Structures are given as C-alpha cells and as structure tokens.
Amino acid sequence: MSNTETVDVSSLTQLCVDAFRHAGLSQENAQISSRILIEADMMGFNTHGVVRVPEYTDRLRRGGVNPSAAIDVDRRAPSLAVVDGDNGLGTVVGSKALEAALGMVTETGIAYVGCKNSNHFGALAPYALHACNAGYLLLGGTNASTTMAPWGGKEARIGNNPLCIAAPCADGAHFILDMAMSVAARGKIRAADKAGSPIPEGWALDSLGDSTTDASEALKGFLLPFGGYKGSGLAMAVDILAGVLNGARFLTDVSSWSDAPDAPSGVGHFFVLLDPGKLLGADAFAAAMDRFKDIVLTTPSAQSTGPVVLPGQREQQRRRTAIKDGVEIPRDLLDSIEQLARG
C-alpha cells in the first residue's frame, strides 16, 4: 500500500486555490500562491511545496499573516523599487515584486527590487523560472528566522538564507542555481532523530558549539553552514541584500513562524534582474549559453562524484515529467489539503 498519491497539476491547483480562498485570500492571490508552491513540488523541492498549505492557511486564519494585505510598490528610481508587503503571504509579495522588477528591466535593462514586511515565500526556483522564461537573468534571495550560528559562534543568529542565480537558455532548460547555506536541511536531522540514526559529522553543532553526530543534540544546537566561513558569510550577505537594504527585519529580528505563529515575521527578499539583450545581445547570449552548457555537460564523469549535471537540470526534468504525469503527494497531506479546500 502506497503512502503517496499522484495528482495532476490542475486538480492540485484547484484544491490549493480553494484552501487559500477559504483562508481569506483573493482568487488572484490564491492562484499566485498555489502556482509558486506547486512549481516547487514539480521541481522536487517538496519541503517548499504544497506541504506548506496547512501552515500558510493556519497563519492566514490566525491573523499572523494578513490575507488582504495592501502591497505597495514604491519605485525609488527607474531601476529600483522597495515593496512593502503589509505582512501579506510571501508568495504574493514575492510575485508582485518580481512583476515590478520585470516591468523595470524591460525598460532599463536592470532592476533591483527589495521586499519588507513579508513572510515565507516558498522556494526561489519558481521565481527564477518565471524570470528566465521572460528572457532575464535573476539573482535573488530571502532571509529567514535564525537556524544557524555565524561561523565561530554557538547561538543561532542567522537564517539559512537561500541565494539563487539563474540565466535563461534558448531551449527552455535554464541555468537555475538555488541553494540554502547549511550543509544539510533541518528536516533531514529531524528525520534522523525520529529514526534514531546518527547524522554525519559536519552537519550540526550541539548547544555548546561542539561538533555532534547525535541528531537529538543537533536539534538542540545549530545547523552548520556549508564551507564554514564561506557559507556563513554568504548567509550574511543575503541578509544584507534581502533585509538590511530595504528596511526589512534581519538576523535575530526576524520572527519565527513556529515560535510565534500569530506575529508578523518581517521577512525580506530581493531580486536583481539583468537583460542580456542590452549587454551581449539576446541571440549571442543564447548561443553562448548553449556553448556553456555543452562544455559543462561533456565533462568526463568522475568515479566518486559523477555524473556532471547543470544547476537546475534535474529539477526542470522533474518538472517536465510532472506536467505530463502529475505530482506525487503524501496521502495524509493530500487529506489535509482536501479538508482545507472544503472549508
């Protein structure tokens, strides 16, 4: 007996839209949010997919997130805007911000948009996919509530702030690097703890700041950044670009959804878009990216770490399969979403 069910994308969308409508979102914003989450599932980012529907709708119902947020786009210069999310759902705030950035990059060839007063906005890859489909390069990031100690520390003071760098390709299989800054996701440590298994050395520190392979000690401690001070530094850099620069909360000021589900989290995001048509030229850029992908993909495979794939390649392959075959959802999650969809 399988614990999962495969649901076609349009049925899953309808369920999520209904769930979000019952939690107070407008039809438009329910559709936007469903699309962002389902795109993540289609690409295999299940931790950032429809698994978030119960959590998002719970926060909307409690008033921790504002279902009728008046999102304000403040255009500071032809290529700069700050979006005040009015404590709306991050998926809605992020999507409006990306739309504003797309409007600006079309005119000026470059855009920075920062968001403040926002919340969890899902995975970055769906936003990157949208920008790449429109022909633009994207750099994007978001801050998050604290789960990591800065390198050298033993208290959680930075989020696992993901960074995404993406470039469009003519064949529609874009370069999409979407990475968080920890060695391993907290979810993996939770799973090991449940199973009573040890975790690999280097994933986490215990509450004293010492290395541990005990999953339960790790959960009381902190995630380790990948690459030591490099991942730690990148998490800080993303926090500056997504948080500090546009007046969002940052570091320990970002409120945690799980600790304070009724309070605004104050998350910040940013997007930078660039138009290759105004730099190398659209056709020349497309040809160069083809060559770029070809050089990478024809690298002979190593025995220990092969084969070579491009960032985002597997995720976009999964997405193409999901469009045809649907998305696999745990049965109990589907039950919850169906119940939320009934109101």
Next chain:
Amino acid sequence: MSNTETVDVSSLTQLCVDAFRHAGLSQENAQISSRILIEADMMGFNTHGVVRVPEYTDRLRRGGVNPSAAIDVDRRAPSLAVVDGDNGLGTVVGSKALEAALGMVTETGIAYVGCKNSNHFGALAPYALHACNAGYLLLGGTNASTTMAPWGGKEARIGNNPLCIAAPCADGAHFILDMAMSVAARGKIRAADKAGSPIPEGWALDSLGDSTTDASEALKGFLLPFGGYKGSGLAMAVDILAGVLNGARFLTDVSSWSDAPDAPSGVGHFFVLLDPGKLLGADAFAAAMDRFKDIVLTTPSAQSTGPVVLPGQREQQRRRTAIKDGVEIPRDLLDSIEQLARG
C-alpha cells in the same frame, strides 16, 4: 635571520610603479596597478599582492598583455556598461570599469559593468573597499583559467571564479566577503607537495576523478569546489555574470597565463553597485549595518570554531596595521621587484 623584510607602503608603491613603468605602463596605470596589488598585501591576500609584479611585468614585456591598451567603456543604458579591455592589464581594466560603475550608480542608484578582453585583475577586496568607501554595496566577480572540474566531473573545465559581496559601514570597517570557490587554494597543495606532506581529504581529486590525499597526485588532478555542487554551481554562476553576459571568454576558452604567457587570456569581470541612499536611506542603512555587525559580533563563541568575526574584519584590521607599520615581503620577492624597478 629573517626571510622577509617590512617595507612601508609608499616605498613599496614607488618600487612597483617603477617596475610597471619599465614594463611599458603609463604613470597613471602603473599607479592604479600598484595600488590594487599593495592593497591586497595590506589585507593579507599575499597570493594576489606584489608577488604578481614579476608575472604581470613579464607578460607586459612579452606582449601577452597590452601595456598601451585602449580601454573602451560602452555605455549600453543609464545603468549598464560593457568595458572592452583591449587585452590590457586586469588591474587597469577592472579599475576603469569600477570607475564607470561608480559614475552610473551615483546617477541611477544601480549599475552593472561587465569587462571583456581583460586579464588577471588581482583580488576583489581592493575594488570592494573602494566602492564601500564611496558608500555603495558591491557584488563582483571574475572568471579565470580552469582549475576545477564541475562537480561530478574529472576534467578541469571551470575556474576557481571568486565572488565578492560587500556593504559599506559608517565606521569604515566594511562588510567584505571575498571568496574563491575551491576548498583550498592550489598554492597550498603546491606547498604540501614541496614539503612532501599529505593534504587533507576533500581538497582535491586525482586525474581519474578519485579523492586523494597525495599532493603530487592532486596537482595532476583538480581542485574540489567548496560545498560540492554548491561551490561548483557558484563558480559557473560567476562565469555567466563575468564572462558570458558581456562577451568575454568563459570556461575552457579562458587561456591560462602559465600555459600560454604570450596569448591574451580573455578574462571577464563584473561589478554590480547599489546605492543604499536610494533604498533604505544612507543614515538608516548605516544604523542598520551597525546593528547587524553588533548582533553578529556578540554571538557567544563556540569551542571548536570560534571566535566570531565578520567577513573582511581581519583583513581590514591588517590593513590598518600595514598603513602604520608597512607590509612584510619575502626578501627574494623584494629583490626581484627592486631589480624590475631599476629596469
């Protein structure tokens, strides 16, 4: 008996300027190049400091680098420019590009400048320091000749392309993250090989693509990216932003200085600048960065990895000491530079 000598900054500058003048650079470009290299030494990036003077001047003399390059700044839009370096010294091309970017960001609040037909341009931190002193955030990167296999591969097809993200702070101690994408620098492996010592697991693969702790096997193989596919993906992303987007060479097309000292290397660089004055506001940003630094620096220290420092903190402390006390230079390197300065 010491193998090093401490030289004050102005004497060292004079020596380097003379060396570059004898290799054909104009007074202005000799000064620019000396400043970039000496700033790196002052911050402790000795691998990217005046140790490069013999190599740079050798390439200038051979014609591998054009001493009288006609550097062209092609402004494509109010916030976009592509700089054709005419195979000039990277330090000169990069400095002119940063100057162009500073001009644009002052007007529009944002700038992207990409460089093509350039060469090795030293470390990123000196450029970041300059941008931060002017009050701007900087994202920058450069590609380089190939020293890493893409994650999963066993042939060198990407450079150890560094990325820098920097933000200005009111007290002059800026946030400057300047990182290359390998776990360890090739120079460290060369040193281990000379000393006959093994290298730590995880630094490099041998020529078959298998993990090795034998320094000599590692030198025949490839550097490993930090964080596996994450560092590998970041190196590719930097290559797209610094190389592909502005028509520079990229990946295996970048020519190696050591393999082909007479040929143009075709390196590309990029800078993105952002004006906090047009986003959060200059004063509010300064106050927020103070708070940011304070939260990070007051993190209790871990036993295994502490203490906590900010990216660029130690480097800028070293720089302040160097301004007072001078820079320590290996005696044999100083001899070479003195000889080059005499012509």
